[in-house]
Amino acid sequence: MKDVKNMAGVTDTVEFDIKPEEEIKSETETKPKAAIDAPDSGSYDAIIIGGGPAGTTGGVYLARKMINTLLISPDLGGQVLRTSEVENYPGFKTISGWELANEFKENLMQYRIHLRIGDRVVAVELSENGGIVQTEMGSEYSFKSLVVATGTRSRLLGVPGEKEFYGRGxxxxxxxxxxxxxxxxxxxxxxxxxxxxxxxxxxxxxxxxxxxxxxxxxxxxxxxxxxxxxxxxxxxxxxxxxxxxxxxxxxxxxxxxxxxxxxxxxxxxxxxxxxxGLIPNSTFAEGILELNDRKEIVVDCFCRTNIPGIFAAGDVTNVPNKQIIIAAGEGAKAALGINDYLLKKKL
Ligand SMILES: Cc1cc2nc3c(=O)[nH]c(=O)nc-3n(C[C@H](O)[C@H](O)[C@H](O)COP(=O)(O)OP(=O)(O)OC[C@H]3O[C@@H](n4cnc5c(N)ncnc54)[C@H](O)[C@@H]3O)c2cc1C
Missing domain, CATH: 3.50.50.60 (FAD/NAD(P)-binding domain)
Known part of the structure; x- marks a missing residue:
């Protein structure tokens, strides 16, 4: 029970229906995971390439709009999996990269979305009102709209000791x-x-x-x-x-x-x-999407690329400041952009 002021400044007393902690915990733990493994081929309204903060956030938004979506990625977490501690993601004073990536994953998994994890996109072909992506493991999926959220990787020095001491200095x-x-x-x-x-x-x-x-x-x-x-x-x-x-x-x-x-x-x-330096993972987009001289995918403030229906989000784009919160926000923007695109095109 709590005293609150209403609009007129008069104090009201309201009762909150607060569930016991154990009840909430057991509900969360028993909630079924709705995400499912994708078959080896299929047609989707939206495909997300990449499972980092941008891709997983985009997945949550698209799934919540009930858009038939497939997410393809070698992993769920992206660069966050390589981060020891994250201290600048809202909601967590400090959290290990692995735990934060797991939070992204759990959030995504509660929605109905098809996942192709452990695979990667090697080619994209465009056709009228969409296109096809091909994966390293030989699968093909067609899409009406696409989010490229493949992030970046660090440029390596290529000297002895670099790999051996990664994470240890x-x-x-x-x-x-x-x-x-x-x-x-x-x-x-x-x-x-x-x-x-x-x-x-x-x-x-x-x-x-x-x-x-x-x-x-x-x-x-x-x-x-x-x-x-x-x-x-x-x-x-x-x-x-x-x-x-x-x-x-x-x-x-x-x-x-x-x-x-x-x-x-x-x-x-x-x-x-x-x-x-960082290298954007945009090789498969070369010759299809506009890239800048750093090989980042050029997007506008709605995450739209030069091809209608193809959006890009996060570190792989020309949006400055490569950070988790920014990538997640851009992933959400791209997904909402796709929702508008599909509605307007009546696809
Ligand atoms: C060591 C380290 C520490 C960091 N610490 C912080 C921090 O403390 N705070 C902060 O805000 N930011 C931090 N960052 C930056 C932050 O991690 C990135 O900005 C953020 O992860 C970008 O998210 P993203 O989804 O755009 O890309 P990524 O996280 O790079 O995810 C890209 C995803 O795409 C997948 N992918 C790549 N190629 C393909 C393909 N061909 N097909 C399918 N999938 C593909 C990858 O496997 C990955 O899942 C750190 C980065 C590093 C490297």
Whole structure:
């Protein structure tokens, strides 16, 4: 029971029908999962390619509109599965990436949607009022509308130690993993804006930062470079190449090679932040959808691509700031856009 003020400012007393916690818990646990595995072929009003925050959110919205939808993805969670802790997704003070991905999955699974998990789209062909997607495992599905939500992957350095120490000193996200290295000696690999943004984040965490840049000049905006230099705790190794990331249980150093003098040196660091760019997973869309020079799918503010009925959402698009909340929001927008499209086209 609670006192509330009504519109006229008079205090009313209302009774809430609050269920005992155990009752709510047992209802949630017994609620059947409505999502089902997709057959090997079929026709859908909407197909979502990708199971990250954008794709799963799009799936929830489309399923809630009772649109006959298929989601195809190797996984449910996307990059979130690779994130240790997430502290900037509303509703959770802190949550592990795995748990958040599971929340997305559970939310999706309660709706009637067909899922093709463990497979990936390798080709898209357009036809009148839709098209066909082909998957790596040889399935074909036709669609009236499509959401491309395939995200990005980090560009890899390709040096010994990179894969071996991934998650044990090697990371691709300073925003997420920086706090784990508070006050420590770290290396940032790269010289662009994301590298210098990472360096500045790490400096503000009290880290001593070594920036290793392949090119003779740092390419980042001057304002970022100046800001980093004002900290004093940063050293730039331009025209240097990483030869190896070394350590035992976790990273304890990097071997760098001076491209001018040919000299090699070991720098003692416990964290290596690789910031040499993201690659959008848009290869299958080349020649079909408009891509920008970074190979991101170009969308308008309704997530529409240059092809009517094909929408794109999340990190794979030209929408700036690659974050979970943004990808999820864009996924919702794309799904609502599809709903409008199908209604208007009477498809
Ligand atoms: C290590 C790390 C830590 C991060 N930490 C944070 C954080 O703390 N907070 C934050 O807000 N953001 C963080 N991010 C960024 C955030 O994870 C992304 O912005 C977000 O996941 C983007 O969602 P998305 O759905 O657009 O793409 P993704 O998450 O990349 O999902 C893309 C999906 O598409 C699938 N896919 C790819 N190709 C195909 C294909 N051909 N066919 C079918 N499916 C395909 C993938 O398997 C995946 O399921 C982090 C990123 C990384 C890498």
């Amino acid at each position: 090697v990371t691709y996200c300073a925003t997420c993993d920086g706090p784990l290295y508070k006050g420590e000696k770290v290396a940032v690999i790269g010289g662009g804006n994301s590298a210098l943004t990472a360096a500045n984040d790490l400096l503000s965490l009290g880290c001593t930062v070594q920036v290793i840049n392949f090119l003779p000049e740092v390419q980042a905006d001057a304002v970022l470079v100046e800001k980093s230099k004002s900290h004093g705790n940063i050293t730039f190794h331009t025209n240097h190449q990483i030869e190896e990331i070394v350590g035992d249980m976790s990273v304890n150093g990097i071997i760098i090679h001076d491209r001018e003098s040919g000299e090699t040196a070991k720098l003692d660091v416990s964290g290596v932040f690789i910031e040499i």
